[in-house]
Amino acid sequence: MIRxxxxxxxxxxxxxxxxxALVKVATRRPEIRFVIYGREEAVRPELAKYQKLAEKSEFIHSEVAVKMDDKPSQxxxxxxxKSSMWMAIDAVKSGTSEACVSAGNTGALMAMSKFCLRTMATIDRPAIAAIWPTLRGESVVLDVGATIGADAHQLVDFxxxxxxxxxxxxxxxxxxxxxxxxxxxxxxxxxxxxDAGRMLREANMASLDYRGFVEGDDIGKGTVDVVVTEGFSGNIALKTAEGTxxxxxxxxxxxxxxxxxxxxxxxxxxxxxxxxxxxMDVGRANGGVFLGLNGIVVKSHGGADADGFAAAVELAYDMVRNRLLDRIEADLDLFHARNPRPRNDDGTRRESDAEADEEN
Structure with missing residues (x-):
């Protein structure tokens, strides 16, 4: 059972x-159980329409709903x-759930996820990864909006x-x-x-096959399985593809x-x-994954329909079932053991990394 x-x-x-959307997922994935957070007056009437879903779900009332236009700090x-967003994330931290899915405010979701779950030990800043339809099938593209600018070490982490x-x-x-x-x-x-390209070539990791630089048109071609960039250019590429x-x-x-x-x-x-x-349906690949955190958080598109939100939930399910965090932690530990991160004389992180965290 996955919660x-x-x-x-x-x-x-x-x-x-x-x-x-949860009704659709429950039909296809009967082993999933849901812990649903929200305002009782809004959720209970909807949940009452689907008795089978209600039987395999737990509902917990929340006092606050984060608005789509709220600033992350606010x-x-x-x-x-006390918000449904925070409580859903905190359930992952406490072990009540194995993953969290929200279609809410992206900035707020990232801020709460970082504050609640924290980043993995060797990760400076998390990334948002998207599944991208290509001529060859699908690819993973990251970062598509979490980190504006990235140094070579962060690109390697991505x-x-x-x-x-x-x-x-x-x-x-x-x-x-x-x-x-x-x-x-x-x-x-x-x-x-x-510099990131040089580091990836020299690392010669067993878990990935580094193919060098790719250009914008290579994303849609599916030239590689994973396309790595920083959040500014990644977000522009994503929004351009959706608009096209x-x-x-x-x-x-x-x-x-x-x-x-x-x-x-x-x-x-x-x-x-x-x-x-x-x-060409954006909803088929719906679900931005927050990577680099001590927990799995998936961001559904705010305007997604039931099929789109269901796709995001099933993406979270697949990552839990296939032990995503264990795979990432093992690869990160191996790489950083062989390639220690530059530190100051007192053992603290470089000033640029500390400043980046402060800005975020």
Whole structure:
């Protein structure tokens, strides 16, 4: 039995989407049990519609619901200990649940997750990883928004985190890894990226196959299984891809409805268009994973429908079942034992790392 804690108040739709999503998951994954957190007046009426789900779930009332536009500091100050988001995360810390899923405010969720669960011993800053549809199948891309800017050591850590996720979710023994850069030539790019590439080549890790630099178009091609970058460029790439998918879908709808012959042609090609729509559906790959924490937290898209939120829950389930944290910790311990992080004379972390944590 795997227990997953659910923030039912998060997202644009709250319990109206979250509860039907859990019904879908419970049907496909009968071994999952849910611990649902939210306001009783909002959750109980939805839960009452699905008796079987209610029987395999525990509901706990929370006084506060974090708003989508709350600042992280504000959410942490007012929601700590009593919001549905905090309580769902704290359940992972206490061992009541093995993973947490929320569609709530991303900044607030990250702030609370870091404060409550803390980062792993060798991790300076966590990353958000996304599953990216590609021509070859799917890839892991990180960081897509948690860390703005990253030094070489942090990029290497991201590579190890993403590799652990690919091994857990895709069942790969040795995923291929690439660093996102402005060109594939070794002389191009920022010094941090070039240094990270050198470190990954020299590490020669058994758990990952470093393939060098990749460019933006390589993400969609599926050139590598794990694409590593820092959060600023990663988030722009993610939002650009989502916008392009919607743009192409809009073009197709307009073209197929323009003339009578186009509408007739659509009828004959409907099967192909349905497959294309499925490939381009952002909800299929819904679920940003907070990696580098002492616990599994999955962020669903705020506007996700029931199918999208269900996908995020099942992603959390897969990572628990395949022991994601154990894989990551083993890989991190091995790498850092062979490649000690630069320290000050007194044993403290470098000033740049301490400042980064302070800013966050």
């Amino acid at each position: 997953i804690s659910i923030d039912a108040m998060g997202g644009d739709h709250g319990p109206g989407v979250v509860i039907p 959410a942490l100050r007012h929601g700590r200990g 590579a190890i985190l993403g590799t652990g996720m690919a091994r857990s979710v895709f069942g790969m023994e040795r995923p291929t890894v690439g660093l996102l850069n402005v060109g594939v030539e070794e002389v191009k790019g920022q010094e941090e990226v070039k 998918a919607r743009q192409i879908a809009g073009y197709l709808r307009a073209a197929m409805s323009r003339t009578l012959m186009a509408r007739i042609g659509y009828i004959f090609a409907k099967g192909a268009f349905d497959r294309l729509r499925e490939k």
